[in-house]
Amino acid sequence: MNETPRVALVTGASRGMGAATAHWLAAAGCRIALAARSGEKLEALAQRIEENGGSAIALPLDVADAAQCRRAVEKTLETFGRLDALVNNAGLADPIARVSEADAGQWAYNIGVNLLGPFYLTGAALPALRRSRGRVINVSSGAAHSAIVGWSAYCAAKAGLTHFTRVVAAEEPEVTCIALRPGVVDTDMQAAIRERGADAMEADKWAYFRRLKSEQRLEPPETPARAIAWLALHAPRSWSGEFVEYDDPRIATAAAEAFGGP
Ligand SMILES: NC(=O)c1ccc[n+]([C@@H]2O[C@H](COP(=O)([O-])OP(=O)(O)OC[C@H]3O[C@@H](n4cnc5c(N)ncnc54)[C@H](OP(=O)(O)O)[C@@H]3O)[C@@H](O)[C@H]2O)c1
Numbered sequence: 671m672n673e674t675p676r677v678a679l680v681t682g683a684s685r686g687m688g689a690a691t692a693h694w695l696a697a698a699g700c701r702i703a704l705a706a707r708s709g710e711k712l713e714a715l716a717q718r719i720e721e722n723g724g725s726a727i728a729l730p731l732d733v734a735d736a737a738q739c740r741r742a743v744e745k746t747l748e749t750f751g752r753l754d755a756l757v758n759n760a761g762l763a764d765p766i767a768r769v770s771e772a773d774a775g776q777w778a779y780n781i782g783v784n785l786l787g788p789f790y791l792t793g794a795a796l797p798a799l800r801r802s803r804g805r806v807i808n809v810s811s812g813a814a815h816s817a818i819v820g821w822s823a824y825c826a827a828k829a830g831l832t833h834f835t836r837v838v839a840a841e842e843p844e845v846t847c848i849a850l851r852p853g854v855v856d857t858d859m860q861a862a863i864r865e866r867g868a869d870a871m872e873a874d875k876w877a878y879f880r881r882l883k884s885e886q887r888l889e890p891p892e893t894p895a896r897a898i899a900w901l902a903l904h905a906p907r908s909w910s911g912e913f914v915e916y917d918d919p920r921i922a923t924a925a926a927e928a929f930g931g932p
Pocket residue numbers: 681682683684685686687688705706707708709731732733734758759760761762783809810811812851852853854855856857858859860891
Protein backbone atom coordinates (compact mmCIF):
# COMPACT_ATOMS: atom_id res chain seq x y z
CA MET A 671 0.00 0.00 0.00
CA ASN A 672 1.43 3.42 -0.97
CA GLU A 673 1.45 5.88 1.91
CA THR A 674 1.40 9.65 1.32
CA PRO A 675 5.06 10.75 1.61
CA ARG A 676 5.75 12.65 4.77
CA VAL A 677 7.26 16.14 4.72
CA ALA A 678 9.96 17.57 6.98
CA LEU A 679 11.42 21.06 7.31
CA VAL A 680 15.01 20.91 8.59
CA THR A 681 16.91 24.05 9.61
CA GLY A 682 20.69 24.27 9.61
CA ALA A 683 20.60 21.86 6.67
CA SER A 684 23.55 23.36 4.79
CA ARG A 685 26.12 21.21 6.66
CA GLY A 686 26.80 19.22 9.81
CA MET A 687 23.98 17.49 11.62
CA GLY A 688 21.22 19.23 9.68
CA ALA A 689 22.51 18.01 6.30
CA ALA A 690 22.96 14.49 7.71
CA THR A 691 19.43 14.54 9.15
CA ALA A 692 18.06 15.58 5.75
CA HIS A 693 19.85 12.62 4.14
CA TRP A 694 18.38 10.12 6.61
CA LEU A 695 14.89 11.57 6.21
CA ALA A 696 15.13 11.57 2.42
CA ALA A 697 16.36 7.96 2.46
CA ALA A 698 13.24 7.12 4.49
CA GLY A 699 11.07 8.58 1.71
CA CYS A 700 10.39 11.97 3.27
CA ARG A 701 10.12 15.13 1.20
CA ILE A 702 12.45 17.72 2.63
CA ALA A 703 12.52 21.51 2.90
CA LEU A 704 16.14 22.49 3.56
CA ALA A 705 16.71 25.76 5.40
CA ALA A 706 19.87 27.72 6.29
CA ARG A 707 21.57 30.94 5.17
CA SER A 708 23.90 29.32 2.57
CA GLY A 709 21.59 29.01 -0.42
CA GLU A 710 24.15 27.41 -2.75
CA LYS A 711 24.90 24.59 -0.32
CA LEU A 712 21.19 23.95 0.11
CA GLU A 713 20.70 23.83 -3.68
CA ALA A 714 23.56 21.33 -3.99
CA LEU A 715 22.11 19.14 -1.23
CA ALA A 716 18.62 19.32 -2.75
CA GLN A 717 20.10 18.23 -6.09
CA ARG A 718 21.89 15.27 -4.45
CA ILE A 719 18.67 14.19 -2.76
CA GLU A 720 16.78 14.44 -6.07
CA GLU A 721 19.49 12.45 -7.88
CA ASN A 722 19.00 9.71 -5.30
CA GLY A 723 15.30 9.60 -6.10
CA GLY A 724 14.10 11.90 -3.30
CA SER A 725 12.37 15.24 -3.28
CA ALA A 726 13.78 18.41 -1.70
CA ILE A 727 13.62 22.19 -1.94
CA ALA A 728 16.13 24.80 -0.79
CA LEU A 729 14.83 27.59 1.42
CA PRO A 730 17.59 30.13 2.10
CA LEU A 731 16.73 32.02 5.28
CA ASP A 732 18.02 33.49 8.49
CA VAL A 733 16.09 31.81 11.31
CA ALA A 734 16.52 34.93 13.45
CA ASP A 735 14.07 36.70 11.11
CA ALA A 736 10.40 36.04 11.92
CA ALA A 737 9.06 36.94 8.46
CA GLN A 738 11.58 34.67 6.71
CA CYS A 739 10.62 31.79 9.01
CA ARG A 740 6.91 32.29 8.31
CA ARG A 741 7.58 32.41 4.58
CA ALA A 742 9.63 29.19 4.75
CA VAL A 743 6.72 27.32 6.34
CA GLU A 744 4.32 28.76 3.73
CA LYS A 745 6.65 27.76 0.89
CA THR A 746 6.97 24.22 2.29
CA LEU A 747 3.18 23.90 2.42
CA GLU A 748 2.75 25.41 -1.08
CA THR A 749 5.31 22.96 -2.49
CA PHE A 750 4.48 19.74 -0.66
CA GLY A 751 0.95 20.32 0.67
CA ARG A 752 1.59 19.19 4.23
CA LEU A 753 4.12 19.24 7.06
CA ASP A 754 4.83 16.30 9.35
CA ALA A 755 8.05 17.29 11.08
CA LEU A 756 9.94 20.44 11.94
CA VAL A 757 13.57 19.95 12.97
CA ASN A 758 14.90 23.08 14.67
CA ASN A 759 18.59 22.33 14.26
CA ALA A 760 20.16 25.63 13.12
CA GLY A 761 22.47 26.95 15.79
CA LEU A 762 25.65 28.83 16.55
CA ALA A 763 27.97 29.08 19.54
CA ASP A 764 29.22 32.67 19.20
CA PRO A 765 29.87 34.86 21.04
CA ILE A 766 32.39 32.71 22.91
CA ALA A 767 33.19 35.37 25.48
CA ARG A 768 32.68 35.95 29.19
CA VAL A 769 29.66 38.02 30.15
CA SER A 770 31.77 41.07 31.01
CA GLU A 771 33.33 40.97 27.54
CA ALA A 772 30.49 39.70 25.34
CA ASP A 773 29.18 41.93 22.57
CA ALA A 774 25.49 42.69 23.14
CA GLY A 775 24.61 42.45 19.46
CA GLN A 776 26.26 39.04 19.08
CA TRP A 777 24.58 37.84 22.28
CA ALA A 778 21.18 38.92 21.00
CA TYR A 779 21.82 37.26 17.62
CA ASN A 780 22.71 33.99 19.37
CA ILE A 781 19.36 34.09 21.16
CA GLY A 782 17.73 35.00 17.84
CA VAL A 783 19.14 31.94 16.09
CA ASN A 784 19.08 29.34 18.89
CA LEU A 785 15.82 30.30 20.60
CA LEU A 786 13.71 32.83 18.69
CA GLY A 787 14.13 30.93 15.40
CA PRO A 788 12.57 27.76 16.84
CA PHE A 789 9.77 29.89 18.32
CA TYR A 790 9.07 31.62 14.97
CA LEU A 791 9.11 28.37 13.02
CA THR A 792 7.14 26.34 15.53
CA GLY A 793 4.45 29.02 15.76
CA ALA A 794 4.13 29.19 11.99
CA ALA A 795 4.15 25.39 11.61
CA LEU A 796 1.72 24.43 14.37
CA PRO A 797 -1.53 24.62 12.36
CA ALA A 798 -0.09 22.20 9.77
CA LEU A 799 1.50 20.01 12.45
CA ARG A 800 -1.81 19.72 14.30
CA ARG A 801 -3.42 18.49 11.08
CA SER A 802 -0.72 15.87 10.52
CA ARG A 803 -0.31 15.04 14.24
CA GLY A 804 3.29 15.90 13.56
CA ARG A 805 6.48 16.45 15.52
CA VAL A 806 8.88 19.23 16.45
CA ILE A 807 12.44 18.15 17.26
CA ASN A 808 14.50 20.86 18.93
CA VAL A 809 18.23 20.22 18.80
CA SER A 810 19.34 21.37 22.22
CA SER A 811 22.60 20.68 24.04
CA GLY A 812 24.16 19.52 27.28
CA ALA A 813 24.86 23.26 27.67
CA ALA A 814 21.15 23.64 28.53
CA HIS A 815 21.96 22.12 31.93
CA SER A 816 25.62 22.95 32.39
CA ALA A 817 27.17 26.35 33.17
CA ILE A 818 30.02 26.52 30.66
CA VAL A 819 32.32 29.50 31.18
CA GLY A 820 32.39 31.70 28.07
CA TRP A 821 29.17 30.30 26.60
CA SER A 822 26.53 32.41 28.38
CA ALA A 823 24.40 33.14 25.32
CA TYR A 824 24.51 29.56 24.05
CA CYS A 825 23.76 28.07 27.51
CA ALA A 826 20.88 30.48 28.08
CA ALA A 827 19.44 29.90 24.60
CA LYS A 828 19.61 26.09 24.84
CA ALA A 829 18.13 26.12 28.37
CA GLY A 830 15.35 28.29 26.96
CA LEU A 831 14.86 25.96 24.00
CA THR A 832 14.62 22.93 26.28
CA HIS A 833 12.01 24.58 28.46
CA PHE A 834 10.18 25.97 25.42
CA THR A 835 9.88 22.33 24.31
CA ARG A 836 8.04 21.47 27.54
CA VAL A 837 5.61 24.36 27.12
CA VAL A 838 4.80 23.42 23.51
CA ALA A 839 4.18 19.85 24.68
CA ALA A 840 1.83 21.15 27.39
CA GLU A 841 -0.06 23.42 24.98
CA GLU A 842 -0.35 21.12 21.96
CA PRO A 843 -1.97 17.74 22.61
CA GLU A 844 -1.88 16.80 18.92
CA VAL A 845 1.79 17.57 18.37
CA THR A 846 4.84 15.80 19.78
CA CYS A 847 7.65 18.15 20.78
CA ILE A 848 11.03 16.79 21.89
CA ALA A 849 14.38 18.35 22.83
CA LEU A 850 17.53 16.35 22.09
CA ARG A 851 21.15 16.44 23.21
CA PRO A 852 23.16 15.28 20.18
CA GLY A 853 26.44 14.51 21.98
CA VAL A 854 29.73 16.15 21.05
CA VAL A 855 29.81 16.08 17.28
CA ASP A 856 32.51 16.59 14.66
CA THR A 857 31.09 19.64 12.91
CA ASP A 858 32.05 23.26 12.21
CA MET A 859 30.59 24.23 15.59
CA GLN A 860 33.24 22.17 17.40
CA ALA A 861 35.89 23.70 15.12
CA ALA A 862 34.69 27.16 16.19
CA ILE A 863 35.01 26.18 19.85
CA ARG A 864 38.54 24.85 19.33
CA GLU A 865 39.54 27.95 17.33
CA ARG A 866 37.88 30.67 19.39
CA GLY A 867 37.52 29.22 22.89
CA ALA A 868 41.06 29.79 24.20
CA ASP A 869 40.56 33.24 25.73
CA ALA A 870 37.10 32.88 27.21
CA MET A 871 36.79 29.24 28.28
CA GLU A 872 38.34 27.53 31.29
CA ALA A 873 41.63 25.97 30.19
CA ASP A 874 40.71 22.40 31.14
CA LYS A 875 37.34 22.58 29.38
CA TRP A 876 38.89 23.98 26.21
CA ALA A 877 41.61 21.29 26.34
CA TYR A 878 38.89 18.65 26.75
CA PHE A 879 37.23 19.68 23.47
CA ARG A 880 40.59 19.75 21.68
CA ARG A 881 41.43 16.31 23.05
CA LEU A 882 38.11 14.86 21.86
CA LYS A 883 39.09 15.91 18.33
CA SER A 884 42.73 14.81 18.45
CA GLU A 885 41.72 11.44 19.95
CA GLN A 886 38.97 11.06 17.31
CA ARG A 887 36.32 10.74 19.99
CA LEU A 888 33.83 13.18 18.46
CA GLU A 889 30.63 11.64 17.11
CA PRO A 890 30.26 11.73 13.33
CA PRO A 891 27.22 13.91 12.49
CA GLU A 892 25.44 10.92 10.91
CA THR A 893 24.98 9.22 14.31
CA PRO A 894 22.99 11.89 16.19
CA ALA A 895 21.34 12.81 12.87
CA ARG A 896 19.90 9.32 12.62
CA ALA A 897 18.40 9.72 16.11
CA ILE A 898 16.97 13.11 15.12
CA ALA A 899 15.47 11.66 11.92
CA TRP A 900 13.95 8.76 13.83
CA LEU A 901 12.41 11.10 16.40
CA ALA A 902 11.07 13.34 13.62
CA LEU A 903 9.18 10.39 12.12
CA HIS A 904 8.45 8.11 15.07
CA ALA A 905 8.73 9.79 18.49
CA PRO A 906 5.75 8.63 20.55
CA ARG A 907 3.35 11.28 21.77
CA SER A 908 3.92 10.08 25.35
CA TRP A 909 7.49 11.45 25.13
CA SER A 910 6.34 14.97 24.27
CA GLY A 911 8.17 17.56 26.39
CA GLU A 912 11.12 15.27 27.14
CA PHE A 913 14.80 16.18 26.85
CA VAL A 914 16.37 13.04 25.38
CA GLU A 915 19.90 11.84 24.70
CA TYR A 916 20.89 10.87 21.14
CA ASP A 917 22.29 7.57 22.42
CA ASP A 918 19.29 6.70 24.60
CA PRO A 919 18.83 3.00 23.71
CA ARG A 920 15.09 3.59 23.14
CA ILE A 921 16.10 5.86 20.27
CA ALA A 922 19.49 4.63 19.05
CA THR A 923 18.40 1.01 18.70
CA ALA A 924 15.12 1.87 17.00
CA ALA A 925 16.88 4.34 14.70
CA ALA A 926 19.52 1.79 13.66
CA GLU A 927 16.76 -0.74 12.93
CA ALA A 928 14.66 1.77 10.98
CA PHE A 929 17.43 3.41 8.94
CA GLY A 930 20.28 0.90 8.98
CA GLY A 931 23.95 1.69 9.50
CA PRO A 932 26.24 0.81 12.44
N1 LIG B 1 28.49 19.94 17.32
C1 LIG B 1 28.23 19.71 18.59
O1 LIG B 1 29.07 19.17 19.33
C2 LIG B 1 26.89 20.07 19.16
C3 LIG B 1 26.65 19.74 20.50
C4 LIG B 1 25.41 20.06 21.06
C5 LIG B 1 24.45 20.69 20.28
N2 LIG B 1 24.73 21.02 18.98
C6 LIG B 1 23.67 21.66 18.20
O2 LIG B 1 23.49 20.97 16.98
C7 LIG B 1 22.92 21.85 16.01
C8 LIG B 1 23.65 21.68 14.68
O3 LIG B 1 24.96 22.15 14.83
P1 LIG B 1 26.21 21.49 14.09
O4 LIG B 1 27.07 20.92 15.15
O5 LIG B 1 25.76 20.67 12.95
O6 LIG B 1 26.96 22.83 13.62
P2 LIG B 1 27.31 23.45 12.20
O7 LIG B 1 27.98 22.45 11.33
O8 LIG B 1 28.01 24.71 12.51
O9 LIG B 1 25.87 23.74 11.55
C9 LIG B 1 25.06 24.80 11.98
C10 LIG B 1 23.96 24.97 10.96
O10 LIG B 1 23.11 26.03 11.40
C11 LIG B 1 22.95 26.94 10.30
N3 LIG B 1 22.73 28.27 10.81
C12 LIG B 1 23.52 28.99 11.63
N4 LIG B 1 23.01 30.20 11.82
C13 LIG B 1 21.86 30.26 11.10
C14 LIG B 1 20.88 31.26 10.87
N5 LIG B 1 20.98 32.47 11.41
N6 LIG B 1 19.83 30.96 10.07
C15 LIG B 1 19.73 29.75 9.48
N7 LIG B 1 20.62 28.77 9.66
C16 LIG B 1 21.68 29.03 10.45
C17 LIG B 1 24.23 26.81 9.50
O11 LIG B 1 24.05 27.17 8.15
P3 LIG B 1 24.40 28.57 7.47
O12 LIG B 1 25.71 29.01 8.02
O13 LIG B 1 24.40 28.22 6.02
O14 LIG B 1 23.27 29.48 7.84
C18 LIG B 1 24.48 25.32 9.58
O15 LIG B 1 23.74 24.64 8.60
C19 LIG B 1 23.01 23.24 16.62
O16 LIG B 1 21.74 23.62 17.12
C20 LIG B 1 23.99 23.07 17.76
O17 LIG B 1 23.77 24.00 18.78
C21 LIG B 1 25.93 20.73 18.41
